Amino acid sequence: MFKPRRLEVAHVVASPRGHIDGSWSRPSLARWLALANFLTVTGLICVAALLLLQMRTDAERRSQLTANSLVQVLGRDIARNIELYDLSLQAVVENIGRPGVLEATPELRRMILFDRAASAPGFAFQLLLDASGTIVSGSSPSVPKGLDRSDTEYFHHFTAHPDDDDLHISPPAVSRVSGQQMIMLSRRLSNSDGSFAGVVVGGIKIDYLRSLFASVGAEHAGTVTLFGPQGVVLMREPFEQSVIGASVADATSYRRMIAMREGSFVGPAMLGEDERRFTFARLGLEPLTLSIAVSPSAVYAEWQRQALSLGLVLLSLCGVTAGLTWLLRRELCHREQTEAKLVAANASLAAQATTDALTGLGNRRRFDEALAQEWDRAVRGQRPVALVLIDADCFKGFNDTYGHQRGDEALRLIAGSIRAAANRASDTACRIGGEEFAVILPEVDTAGAIVVAERIRAAVMGWGMPHASGPHTVLTVSCGVASVPEVLAPNAAALVAEADGALYVGKGAGRNQVRAAEPNETDLRLVI
Numbered sequence: 001m002f003k004p005r006r007l008e009v010a011h012v013v014a015s016p017r018g019h020i021d022g023s024w025s026r027p028s029l030a031r032w033l034a035l036a037n038f039l040t041v042t043g044l045i046c047v048a049a050l051l052l053l054q055m056r057t058d059a060e061r062r063s064q065l066t067a068n069s070l071v072q073v074l075g076r077d078i079a080r081n082i083e084l085y086d087l088s089l090q091a092v093v094e095n096i097g098r099p100g101v102l103e104a105t106p107e108l109r110r111m112i113l114f115d116r117a118a119s120a121p122g123f124a125f126q127l128l129l130d131a132s133g134t135i136v137s138g139s140s141p142s143v144p145k146g147l148d149r150s151d152t153e154y155f156h157h158f159t160a161h162p163d164d165d166d167l168h169i170s171p172p173a174v175s176r177v178s179g180q181q182m183i184m185l186s187r188r189l190s191n192s193d194g195s196f197a198g199v200v201v202g203g204i205k206i207d208y209l210r211s212l213f214a215s216v217g218a219e220h221a222g223t224v225t226l227f228g229p230q231g232v233v234l235m236r237e238p239f240e241q242s243v244i245g246a247s248v249a250d251a252t253s254y255r256r257m258i259a260m261r262e263g264s265f266v267g268p269a270m271l272g273e274d275e276r277r278f279t280f281a282r283l284g285l286e287p288l289t290l291s292i293a294v295s296p297s298a299v300y301a302e303w304q305r306q307a308l309s310l311g312l313v314l315l316s317l318c319g320v321t322a323g324l325t326w327l328l329r330r331e332l333c334h335r336e337q338t339e340a341k342l343v344a345a346n347a348s349l350a351a352q353a354t355t356d357a358l359t360g361l362g363n364r365r366r367f368d369e370a371l372a373q374e375w376d377r378a379v380r381g382q383r384p385v386a387l388v389l390i391d392a393d394c395f396k397g398f399n400d401t402y403g404h405q406r407g408d409e410a411l412r413l414i415a416g417s418i419r420a421a422a423n424r425a426s427d428t429a430c431r432i433g434g435e436e437f438a439v440i441l442p443e444v445d446t447a448g449a450i451v452v453a454e455r456i457r458a459a460v461m462g463w464g465m466p467h468a469s470g471p472h473t474v475l476t477v478s479c480g481v482a483s484v485p486e487v488l489a490p491n492a493a494a495l496v497a498e499a500d501g502a503l504y505v506g507k508g509a510g511r512n513q514v515r516a517a518e519p520n521e522t523d524l525r526l527v528i
Contacts (some may be wrong), residue, residue, distance in 0.1 A: 059303040067279035067292040079284040092200040114139035122208020130198040154186040171232045181206045189505045213237040222294035229287040359415035362430035369426040375492040386449035386483035389499045392435035393511040397469030417459035446483040453479035453514040474510035484517040
């Protein structure tokens, strides 16, 4: 235990000359004050150095977070547009093989082939080329039929690669049909015997990609570049016409980026000099890569200005006691701000810990907490509470058929349908498993829960997402409903078991339906 030292009082004697003798004289006090000032200044310099190091780390982390967010947002938009346009190209490939299509009148053939053509401000009309490269039809009546396009890059590609049935993305070029610079997307057409029958092609305008980049503030994030096959620059912000269409396939950083598929690293610039911090990601299944390159000087520019300012302040305060006190208060304020940011960050992490990253609904942890809370509330107030369990029908077959990326889209679609149906502030919607969801409905009986479950089931089916391996050919869900006190459930786990049992009854009866747990015949009450 700490014990205070006993103070020794020095014997002070006044000399005849008026000097004071003792343990504390004026020179020794000055030395102690100088030492205290030196230690204070040294301590402040050390604190400032640590603070600058932390600020440098924060500047780098903020830059990385900004780049990651922009890659995700912009990459998602680009991939969605490419996928949308590719679906319309695939529709032409599918329809061209129908009996009588080629023999139909030009107007009827155009309606059959291009009835699902993607339409957006940045999408150019689609063209249908025969095996010789001549335009025979298009999505617009104004398409110049008979124009020879056999000299184009995409036509040469498919004639040189007869087995390529995938989407082909060409380097940027000026279209002779529209006169605009665009990126051409094309697919191969085949005869019934598998021989080459022509090409269906369309384009996305470069100006549209520029507007897309500008809409997410890409001009403030560094150099944002969209690479196509073989490292061809499809779009770049800040925009430079001279580099559009150039290839960086031999650049060291590009090869490293392709090998990693996604992530970040520091490497030499692909177009220009010096080093860059690259943050990048592959866009879906297509041969497209989105990259953000930031120079270290841009990352630390603000930090360097702050470091210089703080250094000048510290140097001036070394000889000014009043300034030293002011600097101490300033550092304390900075520390308080840092602690406030840390508290806010911890609160954000706590929210993320109970949220499903894919769907935005609550996760299993959130479900368990909410169910326990609502059960206790229902027990105390003797009020009803209902539970709806939702399960995607034949979802393993869906993933096996369409892939996990498409499966993620299906899960987000189901989550959106649940969110729209269970829209009260007191309702809690969660994803509790791979394709399993749950909705907790306070103050709702079985009849009301069935209404909510039916809305969810109908909404999911209404989207019409194809599901070839499912019993209804489109994505569907089955729902199980249980509510107390209408069913006997002594605790929350029993309520889950009742709803789960009803769900599997619906699964066994053909799926795509809502089943409720059978009510108990006796007069049941919630029990503690």
